[in-house]
Amino acid sequence: MKKKLTRVLLLLLVCCMLTACGSTANDGDKEPASDGEGGSSTGFDLTYTLSSEPNYIDPAIATDNNTAAVVLQLYYGLFEYDSEGNVVNAACEDYDVSDDGTVYTLYLRDGNTWSDGQPVTAEDYVYGMKRSIAYGPDAYFNYMLYSYIKGADVAHDEGLEAEDMTDVAIVALDESTIEITLNAPCAYFTGMLTSPVAFPMRKDYADPHTSDWANDPSVPTNGPFKLVSINPREEVVMAKNEYFVNADQVNVNTLTARVITDPQSQLAAFETGEIDVATYVPGEVATLYEGREELANLGPVVQNSFLWLNCSGETNEALADVRVRQALSLAIDRDTLVQIAGSPDYYYPLYGYVPKGIQGIDGDFREEADAVSHYADYDPELAKELLNEAGYGEGGKPLTIKYRYNSSTVNTDIAVAIQAMWQEIGVETELVASEQKAYAADRKAGNYEVARGSTSADYIDPFYYLERWISSNQEYKQVNDQKYDELATSANAELDHDARMEGLHAAEQYLIEEMMYTIPLYGSSSITLIRSGLTGFQHDPSDNIRYAYVTEG
Amino acid sequence: MVKYVLKRVLIGILTMLVLITATFFLMHIIPGSPFISDDDTAAAMKAYEALEAKYGLDKPYGEQYIIYMKGILKGELGESLIRKGQKVVDIIARCAPVTAKLAATAFIFSMVVGITLGTIAAFAKRRLVNGVTMVISTIGVSVPNFLIGLGLMIFFGVKLKLVPIIGLDTVSSYIMPTIALSLHPIAMITRLTKSSMQEVMRQDYMTLARSKGSGKLKVIIRHGIKNAMLPVVTYAGPLIASLMTGSFVIESLFSIPGIGAEYVSSVSNRDYFLIMGLTIFLGLLIIICNILSDIVAAMIDPRIKVGK
Numbered sequence: 001m002k003k004k005l006t007r008v009l010l011l012l013l014v015c016c017m018l019t020a021c022g023s024t025a026n027d028g029d030k031e032p033a034s035d036g037e038g039g040s041s042t043g044f045d046l047t048y049t050l051s052s053e054p055n056y057i058d059p060a061i062a063t064d065n066n067t068a069a070v071v072l073q074l075y076y077g078l079f080e081y082d083s084e085g086n087v088v089n090a091a092c093e094d095y096d097v098s099d100d101g102t103v104y105t106l107y108l109r110d111g112n113t114w115s116d117g118q119p120v121t122a123e124d125y126v127y128g129m130k131r132s133i134a135y136g137p138d139a140y141f142n143y144m145l146y147s148y149i150k151g152a153d154v155a156h157d158e159g160l161e162a163e164d165m166t167d168v169a170i171v172a173l174d175e176s177t178i179e180i181t182l183n184a185p186c187a188y189f190t191g192m193l194t195s196p197v198a199f200p201m202r203k204d205y206a207d208p209h210t211s212d213w214a215n216d217p218s219v220p221t222n223g224p225f226k227l228v229s230i231n232p233r234e235e236v237v238m239a240k241n242e243y244f245v246n247a248d249q250v251n252v253n254t255l256t257a258r259v260i261t262d263p264q265s266q267l268a269a270f271e272t273g274e275i276d277v278a279t280y281v282p283g284e285v286a287t288l289y290e291g292r293e294e295l296a297n298l299g300p301v302v303q304n305s306f307l308w309l310n311c312s313g314e315t316n317e318a319l320a321d322v323r324v325r326q327a328l329s330l331a332i333d334r335d336t337l338v339q340i341a342g343s344p345d346y347y348y349p350l351y352g353y354v355p356k357g358i359q360g361i362d363g364d365f366r367e368e369a370d371a372v373s374h375y376a377d378y379d380p381e382l383a384k385e386l387l388n389e390a391g392y393g394e395g396g397k398p399l400t401i402k403y404r405y406n407s408s409t410v411n412t413d414i415a416v417a418i419q420a421m422w423q424e425i426g427v428e429t430e431l432v433a434s435e436q437k438a439y440a441a442d443r444k445a446g447n448y449e450v451a452r453g454s455t456s457a458d459y460i461d462p463f464y465y466l467e468r469w470i471s472s473n474q475e476y477k478q479v480n481d482q483k484y485d486e487l488a489t490s491a492n493a494e495l496d497h498d499a500r501m502e503g504l505h506a507a508e509q510y511l512i513e514e515m516m517y518t519i520p521l522y523g524s525s526s527i528t529l530i531r532s533g534l535t536g537f538q539h540d541p542s543d544n545i546r547y548a549y550v551t552e553g
Numbered sequence: 554m555v556k557y558v559l560k561r562v563l564i565g566i567l568t569m570l571v572l573i574t575a576t577f578f579l580m581h582i583i584p585g586s587p588f589i590s591d592d593d594t595a596a597a598m599k600a601y602e603a604l605e606a607k608y609g610l611d612k613p614y615g616e617q618y619i620i621y622m623k624g625i626l627k628g629e630l631g632e633s634l635i636r637k638g639q640k641v642v643d644i645i646a647r648c649a650p651v652t653a654k655l656a657a658t659a660f661i662f663s664m665v666v667g668i669t670l671g672t673i674a675a676f677a678k679r680r681l682v683n684g685v686t687m688v689i690s691t692i693g694v695s696v697p698n699f700l701i702g703l704g705l706m707i708f709f710g711v712k713l714k715l716v717p718i719i720g721l722d723t724v725s726s727y728i729m730p731t732i733a734l735s736l737h738p739i740a741m742i743t744r745l746t747k748s749s750m751q752e753v754m755r756q757d758y759m760t761l762a763r764s765k766g767s768g769k770l771k772v773i774i775r776h777g778i779k780n781a782m783l784p785v786v787t788y789a790g791p792l793i794a795s796l797m798t799g800s801f802v803i804e805s806l807f808s809i810p811g812i813g814a815e816y817v818s819s820v821s822n823r824d825y826f827l828i829m830g831l832t833i834f835l836g837l838l839i840i841i842c843n844i845l846s847d848i849v850a851a852m853i854d855p856r857i858k859v860g861k
Binding site for chain 2: 052055056061063137138140143210211212232233234258259260261262264265268271272274406435436437438439440442443444453454455458467468473474475
């Protein structure tokens with residue numbers, strides 16, 4: 001009997017070992033990392049982090065930050081954003097817009113080459129865009145194309161194949177010219193073309209409806225780097241693409257994206273030197289690393305923290321009263337919230353809804369507005385007065401507000417701080433924490449009174465932040481004001497840049513200062529840890545970092 | 554014996570059916586959807602509806618359940634809803650071996666160390682030795698493994714820089730997660746071995762072996778350990794299962810891309826098909842391990858009745 005037992009135990013052990021061996025064999029394919037970097041000997045290697053596993057490296061479905069953080073290193077799009085949120089030319093050298101603002105003619109620069117040596121043609125960009133539209137709902141950002149380009153909406157809804165999209169107004173006029181016709185003028189359309197959904201694609205590699213081909217290192221790309229190996233759960237290794245149009249300016253030989261899911265582990269890995277750039281660090285790092293040269297502020301990030309208010313009054317009738325909403329906003333000391341969120345060097349009080357990092361008339365949109373007036377300011381005495389006028393607070397009806405938030409350390413701290421500030425003006429707050437998706441479901445169904453929100457922009461224009469308050473854009477109409485709808489829509493349709501921005505400023509002023517339909521809290525900058533001596537990071541307000549031009553020393 | 558095994562397998566299949574059904578409906582009861590975002594734009598609304606329709610999530614739960622069960626009969630586990638285009642089977646095939654490698658290392662390590670410590674403790678005359686082994690086993694039982702992992706990470710990884718702290722790339726990167734995972738099983742095995750060994754040493758056949766003139770060490774190894782192993786073996790089956798499923802926190806701490814990390818994120822993402830796939834996989838694993846350890850126990854100890 002005992003012999004049998006030993007056999008069974010041995011068998012179990014062997015089974016365990018076999019599974020272990022099986023996967024070691026699979027890992028073998030990440031070894032040949034060194035053969036791709038022949039040429040330059042002066043460069044260096046760079047490692048940055050991803051907060052979770054990237055999906056297939058297919059630009060059409062790069063809808064999450066981590067996949068995008070890899071795709072951006074591999075492809076060269078028509079336009080890019082600079083650190084202040086201006087659209088700058090990339091593969092598109094120059095472009096014309098027709099007088100009515102609907103026809104864009106884009107001229108491609110010379111020398112734009114795939115990593116296998118073939119030239120990148122206008123047709124590759126056209127196929128890239130049409131393929132994204134044809135990919136269907138999984139390519140979420142394809143709305144940036146089909147919502148604006150003539151004929152694309154119909155093609156998207158009917159599920160047309162890319163080659164059948166003859167009525168879609170994206171045309172390659174010749175090898176290096178693309179013409180795109182829009183349904184209506186759109187002031188920020190070139191910004192849409194910075195998105196990976198407009199990246200060039202090779203018909204001979206990029207299957208129209210699948211994405212697994214994209215993780216094959218033999219697929220050519222036209223960006224500063226090409227794929228060497230990918231093990232999505234651990235790392236993506238990229239090597240300098242010698243055929244890249246600006247290859248002479250690229251100093252990084254091997255670029256590695258390491259997947260580290262735990263923020264604490266990421267900090268530890270930065271300390272030990274396993275990584276050169278820590279890309280997603282918690283807010284407290286700004287205080288923890290204060291004064292150290294590794295702590296870098298790469299510029300503003302288009303992200304705001306604010307409070308959703310259910311202004312319909314369906315859940316709490318007090319919120320339908322503009323005086324109550326204004327009182328709630330006036331009671332909030334945003335400087336204190338900034339201290340709680342992190343360091344004032346990286347967070348700033350937000351006095352309007354649109355965050356910093358977006359261009360206005362001739363400077364930053366937010367700074368322009370703040371210079372004129374703080375739409376949402378701190379004045380607890382005035383808050384008490386307004387509350388009394390509305391019949392609440394001291395001497396009036398008691399007011400209790402249910403505050404929903406998705407649980408995280410900083411959200412909890414902010415919620416508790418706001419609870420104390422509202423207490424000062426005589427408003428009771430009941431805090432209700434829930435998990436992210438459950439919170440979002442309730443918020444969208446209108447099942448809330450006040451909820452903590454945060455929005456990062458898909459494209460960098462004030463209208464991205466203002467259009468969501470137009471009644472027809474809301475699933476549940478927490479704000480339903482025709483005057484606002486009219487202000488925002490007509491401002492956006494304005495063809496003259498300055499007049500358009502003036503109009504958007506007026507719309508925001510009405511939204512916040514006059515009606516306080518939402519309470520802005522604070523905005524932030526990109527907190528990044530960078531090994532000392534490294535410079536030349538190309539950061540844009542969408543918090544994308546391109547590593548191609550980083551230099552050492 | 555065959556009848557006994559057959560019966561256990563049938564019960565196993567029934568358990569799986571209950572598990573799949575319960576998980577399916579419970580998972581849909583959790584509020585939220587894989588595609589929901591806290592974003593109010595016309596584009597987000599349109600995309601949400603199109604995605605729900607594409608993956609059949611707009612159908613009633615009953616209908617979705619029938620579609621899913623039909624798929625399972627065909628051996629189809631579906632595609633991930635979050636990581637577009639990736640098959641659930643592929644995701645499991647990629648992350649299970651990572652966890653299995655770590656689990657196997659931790660299993661062997663805790664068996665060897667646990668049995669050795671237990672045996673030493675059983676025979677230790679000095680109070681010091683006894684005290685040290687008992688302190689280790691008390692710490693192992695009472696301190697949660699993520700705390701041990703974090704402590705090891707800060708001291709050996711960050712301060713002393715002796716071992717890497719993320720991933721499982723090199724042999725040395727196994728050291729910390731293995732220790733963190735093994736401390737609890739080591740404590741359990743030490744205690745089991747110690748008490749069982751002391752019990753065995755009091756048996757008549759041990760006295761007989763000694764009186765026949767065999768050396769003390771030889772008697773302990775040949776007769777003592779062998780006979781003291783029954784409780785340890787019955788503990789081993791569930792241990793393998795718990796090492797495969799139980800390293801959620803350790804995996805996230807050391808950025809080990811295994812099954813635990815995948816499970817946690819699939820639930821918070823509401824990646825329905827991935828949740829189901831992983832539940833089925835882990836459920837099968839636990840059931841198989843339990844059946845195996847029951848069979849082994851029945852083989853070792855004929856007093857455990859089989860067949861009825």
